[in-house]
Amino acid sequence: MKFLTKVSVILLVTLSLQTVNAQAEDKEEEKLSLNSGTIDNQFEYVIQKSGRYQEYKVVKRTWLYALKAHTIDTLKAFHKDLADTRAVVTKQEEEIASLKSSLSNTESTLNATNEEKDNISLFGAQMSKASYKVLMWSIIAGLMAFLLFFIYKFKGSNSATREAKHKLDEVETEFEEHRRTALEREQKVRRQLQDELNKQKS
Numbered sequence: 001m002k003f004l005t006k007v008s009v010i011l012l013v014t015l016s017l018q019t020v021n022a023q024a025e026d027k028e029e030e031k032l033s034l035n036s037g038t039i040d041n042q043f044e045y046v047i048q049k050s051g052r053y054q055e056y057k058v059v060k061r062t063w064l065y066a067l068k069a070h071t072i073d074t075l076k077a078f079h080k081d082l083a084d085t086r087a088v089v090t091k092q093e094e095e096i097a098s099l100k101s102s103l104s105n106t107e108s109t110l111n112a113t114n115e116e117k118d119n120i121s122l123f124g125a126q127m128s129k130a131s132y133k134v135l136m137w138s139i140i141a142g143l144m145a146f147l148l149f150f151i152y153k154f155k156g157s158n159s160a161t162r163e164a165k166h167k168l169d170e171v172e173t174e175f176e177e178h179r180r181t182a183l184e185r186e187q188k189v190r191r192q193l194q195d196e197l198n199k200q201k202s
Contacts, residue, residue, distance in 0.1 A: 031045055032045040033045055034046065034063060034066055034067070034070075035066070035070075039070065039071055039074050042067055042070055043067065046059055046064075046067055047064050048087065050063075050064075
């Protein structure tokens with residue numbers, strides 16, 4: 001009984017393995033076709049399906065013509081893809097050249113903008129900001145020095161003017177005093193003269 005069970009199990013396993021192998025071979029044969037699949041599969045189909053004569057393979061001429069036509073079609077497709085790829089590459093190279101030119105122009109514009117930003121135009125001449133600041137502070141320092149010198153001179157001349165006015169006032173006072181004294185003296189002399197004249201008359 002056990003022996004029969006073992007034999008039946010072995011037979012079932014063997015049959016299932018053969019079925020699986022047959023299905024795998026069928027699937028492999030299904031993959032191989034003369035009218036579909038890759039060129040490699042089409043060549044493999046022709047090789048497997050061709051007859052044998054001694055050490056040669058006997059191939060149907062229709063298969064060879066079909067294989068030739070498929071190979072030429074594939075090569076044409078490859079050539080077309082290659083031409084399309086070359087056209088795309090050429091177009092991309094032109095776009096890259098255009099972008100490089102645009103980038104170069106943008107960099108030039110940016111450099112010019114940075115230079116304008118870092119420089120200041122003074123009387124039509126371009127100066128760096130540092131030079132401009134030095135020049136402006138120098139002008140301010142010169143004007144401040146000139147202002148201080150002007151104030152000093154003004155104070156000196158103002159003081160001299162006040163002193164001159166004071167001296168003028170003194171001189172005028174002295175002159176007025178001298179004139180009054182001279183006038184009194186003159187009046188006194190006239191009186192004396194008049195007295196003398198009066199005496200002589202009488």
